[in-house]
Amino acid sequence: MTVPEALDVKDELEAIDKLLKQLDEAKKTAQLAIIDMEELEKFAQPGDIENLKALQQQVEDYIREQAEKQGLEGDGAGKYRLTPKALRLFQSKVLTQIFSELQASRSGRHPDAVTGEGAVESAKTRPYEFGDSVSQMDIPASIVNALVRTAGEAPEGSPRAVRMKPEDILIHHTRVNPKAATCVLLDMSGSMRYDGQYVNVKRMGLALDGLIRSEYPGDFLQFIEMYTFAKPRHLSEIAGLMPKPVTIFNPVVRLKADMSNPNVSEFGVPHHFTNIQHALQTARRFLATQDTPNRQVVLITDGLPTAHFEGSTVYMLYPPDPRTENATMREALLCAREGITINIFLISNWNQSQEDVQLAYRMARATKGRVVFTAGRDLDRFVIWDYIKRRKQIIS
Numbered sequence: 001m002t003v004p005e006a007l008d009v010k011d012e013l014e015a016i017d018k019l020l021k022q023l024d025e026a027k028k029t030a031q032l033a034i035i036d037m038e039e040l041e042k043f044a045q046p047g048d049i050e051n052l053k054a055l056q057q058q059v060e061d062y063i064r065e066q067a068e069k070q071g072l073e074g075d076g077a078g079k080y081r082l083t084p085k086a087l088r089l090f091q092s093k094v095l096t097q098i099f100s101e102l103q104a105s106r107s108g109r110h111p112d113a114v115t116g117e118g119a120v121e122s123a124k125t126r127p128y129e130f131g132d133s134v135s136q137m138d139i140p141a142s143i144v145n146a147l148v149r150t151a152g153e154a155p156e157g158s159p160r161a162v163r164m165k166p167e168d169i170l171i172h173h174t175r176v177n178p179k180a181a182t183c184v185l186l187d188m189s190g191s192m193r194y195d196g197q198y199v200n201v202k203r204m205g206l207a208l209d210g211l212i213r214s215e216y217p218g219d220f221l222q223f224i225e226m227y228t229f230a231k232p233r234h235l236s237e238i239a240g241l242m243p244k245p246v247t248i249f250n251p252v253v254r255l256k257a258d259m260s261n262p263n264v265s266e267f268g269v270p271h272h273f274t275n276i277q278h279a280l281q282t283a284r285r286f287l288a289t290q291d292t293p294n295r296q297v298v299l300i301t302d303g304l305p306t307a308h309f310e311g312s313t314v315y316m317l318y319p320p321d322p323r324t325e326n327a328t329m330r331e332a333l334l335c336a337r338e339g340i341t342i343n344i345f346l347i348s349n350w351n352q353s354q355e356d357v358q359l360a361y362r363m364a365r366a367t368k369g370r371v372v373f374t375a376g377r378d379l380d381r382f383v384i385w386d387y388i389k390r391r392k393q394i395i396s
Helices: 003-029 046-069 082-102 139-153 190-215 276-288 324-339 354-366 376-395
Strands: 072-074 081-082 120-127 168-173 181-187 220-226 230-233 253-258 294-303 307-312 311-316 342-345 371-375
Touching: 081 294, 082 276, 139 168, 181 190, 181 276, 190 220, 220 276, 230 276, 253 307, 276 294, 276 307, 276 324, 276 342, 307 324, 311 324, 324 342, 324 354, 354 371
Parallel strands: 181 220, 181 294, 294 342, 342 371
Antiparallel strands: 072 081, 120 168, 220 230, 253 311, 307 311
């Protein structure tokens, strides 16, 4: 055997070895697309290749069919993205699951009506009182009352002119449906990757949006992604959020970056820190534009802040530093001054400390909010029920 022939045999053996690995992996994962079909045709029988191609096509058709049923949209390259239909389907399933877990005696989703000068009429009526608006008058029932009274008062055989008196008039009860405005701060810092906590946070966000769209369509809801910076996020972006990769492993970190410097960009700054102060500031700006006194921030995090802004400079300090805590508390007090409540859902993790809990309580107490301790898998149920409970308190 000549040297060129030996090299050809070597290449063939390497190709066969590579194909065997692909076939073995495809057998384990059912991912036929990883098999190099063109290379396989050189070594397999034509009939076997046709059977394999047919099987591959069946798998692709099945995946496409299931994706369409779930509302997913393919890009032609094997990737799928959520469509509005998929979001609504997921929200419906999550809400159904959440409410099925609530006790029957506590699962009422519709707040009690509040009588008064409202916009939505109820079938129930009451006697007219001085000052009531006639726009809510039950005209047919009021006329019937006037006819009945006139028939009883007029002498037998005399003409009966119908004149309506105040005691004949019935007024519809009305329901006032006050608006609420909420900003949800979703922690996507590096620590949220542990135990897949970020998945529970995203699930909660989609469920809360589904609740508001179906039950409280007049309410305002804004999501804000929180890491070293704070970024407003549209509903369509929630499913794609991921915890930021940890890029610094030193036990002590003392960094700062002047974001007003044109030579400094966010891409050059570590993203895995937790900047609650900037997230609260961003939420406060959104809520300031909402014409309602019922404004709240829902903060979902697993611990203390490790980043904050001073002017245009972002500080990244680990372990958590009093300087960052003070900046965060100042922002919380600004929220309190503007009548914004901060409700904190503290997710348990392996390194949570007493300091985490104390800061959460200080922020909640300063803004007349609450701290709720929850495991990640229960997060959506706690947030949904808390939102419904708060809406009932607002209305009543």
